[in-house]
Amino acid sequence: MKGAILFDSTKCIGCEACVAACKEKHDLPAAIDPKLTAYTWTVVEQRNKAFVRRLCMHCESPTCVSVCPVEAFRKEPSGPVVYDASRCIGCRYCIMACPFDVPKYQWDRTTPIVQKCNMCADRIAVGKEPACAAVCPTGATIFGDRDQLIGEARVRLKAAPTTYVPHIYGLEEVGGTSVLMLSSVPFPSLGIRPDLPVTPLPTLTWKALSKVPDVVVVGGALLYGIWWITNRRIRVQEALAQEAAKKG
Amino acid sequence: MRQGWRTGAAWLAGAILALGGQAAAQQLRLPPDLAYAKAEGSPGNVIFSHQFHVPVSEKCTACHVTLFRMLTPTRTVTHVEMEAGRSCGACHNDRMAFGPTDAAGCGRCHVGEGRSSREPGTGANARVAASHETPAPH
Numbered sequence: 251m252k253g254a255i256l257f258d259s260t261k262c263i264g265c266e267a268c269v270a271a272c273k274e275k276h277d278l279p280a281a282i283d284p285k286l287t288a289y290t291w292t293v294v295e296q297r298n299k300a301f302v303r304r305l306c307m308h309c310e311s312p313t314c315v316s317v318c319p320v321e322a323f324r325k326e327p328s329g330p331v332v333y334d335a336s337r338c339i340g341c342r343y344c345i346m347a348c349p350f351d352v353p354k355y356q357w358d359r360t361t362p363i364v365q366k367c368n369m370c371a372d373r374i375a376v377g378k379e380p381a382c383a384a385v386c387p388t389g390a391t392i393f394g395d396r397d398q399l400i401g402e403a404r405v406r407l408k409a410a411p412t413t414y415v416p417h418i419y420g421l422e423e424v425g426g427t428s429v430l431m432l433s434s435v436p437f438p439s440l441g442i443r444p445d446l447p448v449t450p451l452p453t454l455t456w457k458a459l460s461k462v463p464d465v466v467v468v469g470g471a472l473l474y475g476i477w478w479i480t481n482r483r484i485r486v487q488e489a490l491a492q493e494a495a496k497k498g
Numbered sequence: 499m500r501q502g503w504r505t506g507a508a509w510l511a512g513a514i515l516a517l518g519g520q521a522a523a524q525q526l527r528l529p530p531d532l533a534y535a536k537a538e539g540s541p542g543n544v545i546f547s548h549q550f551h552v553p554v555s556e557k558c559t560a561c562h563v564t565l566f567r568m569l570t571p572t573r574t575v576t577h578v579e580m581e582a583g584r585s586c587g588a589c590h591n592d593r594m595a596f597g598p599t600d601a602a603g604c605g606r607c608h609v610g611e612g613r614s615s616r617e618p619g620t621g622a623n624a625r626v627a628a629s630h631e632t633p634a635p636h
Binding site: 263264265266267269270271273274275280282381384385386387388389 | 526552564568
């Protein structure tokens with residue numbers, strides 16, 4: 251099963267049970283920051299009379315995983331994108347790379363690490379749903395198999411076409427995410443980026459990086475060839491000069 | 499102190515809206531009533547009802563997770579905590595909501611096994627309490 255979260259903005263009442271449960275699950279300070287920080291991994295924002303959650307989208311092809319030079323980020327087959335602080339060198343490339351502005355740094359600490367929602371990967375591993383989905387009293391946040399949740403989202407869109415914007419956010423954005431969203435208002439008005447491509451972002455750099463071995467091999471061979479020809483010419487000239495000196 | 503004001507404001511708004519908010523609250527998937535362990539000398543178990551308390555605040559964060567845990571619910575509450583303004587005493591302090599010196603006596607919270615704290619009570623809160631449906635069996 252590939253786990254995913256379906257967030258239905260039309261069902262959210264902004265009670266912040268998800269935020270509180272997240273705080274408890276991860277032993278984070280109880281104070282709730284208004285935006286995502288290293289100590290608040292999910293928030294509920296009210297925009298245009300609708301509530302929207304902010305959390306890691308758990309991309310299918312995550313940019314953070316792609317850019318991390320020490321493999322501190324990993325996409326689990328069960329869905330979550332998880333982070334291993336023991337590998338992290340603090341370069342913060344993930345923070346720059348994330349299209350959803352999710353990873354946050356502990357700027358106030360002397361030995362900081364990056365922090366973000368991990369979809370409660372340890373709970374999923376033992377067959378439980380993430381803490382936010384477990385406590386949501388309205389069913390606005392539900393957890394399940396990604397394909398089944400896509401089916402559920404399509405059923406909801408079909409059943410109430412006037413209620414919803416006809417779009418499942420996260421179905422195709424950046425190659426798909428493991429957090430899917432439904433809304434009654436256009437996604438940009440919820441502060442969710444509409445400008446993301448449907449191709450996975452790591453493919454952008456892959457186009458260049460995948461050519462590196464070819465460039466090295468062909469370029470090396472070419473440079474060696476040039477060196478061999480040049481070197482031979484010098485040797486020939488030296489030999490000719492020596493012969494000329496003997497004769498002379 | 500600031501938290502106290504916010505909780506207080508939530509309580510006032512909640513008390514006004516309690517009757518109207520009741521219908522919405524009943525559709526919510528809420529945990530069952532919690533029976534707290536009875537300490538020695540206690541006049542009866544305290545049974546906490548989410549159904550009754552949810553209309554008091556729009557946000558679960560009024561109590562969670564500063565006062566009470568969620569995933570592993572707090573099973574023990576003490577009068578010492580309460581009288582220090584923690585636990586139930588963050589609201590039930592005789593100012594924001596009825597407290598230990600309430601005229602109706604201990605039985606308003608210490609209802610004992612088999613009954614729920616959200617059964618019709620007496621005093622200032624009686625109308626709100628009486629508006630609730632038949633309590634769930636324990």
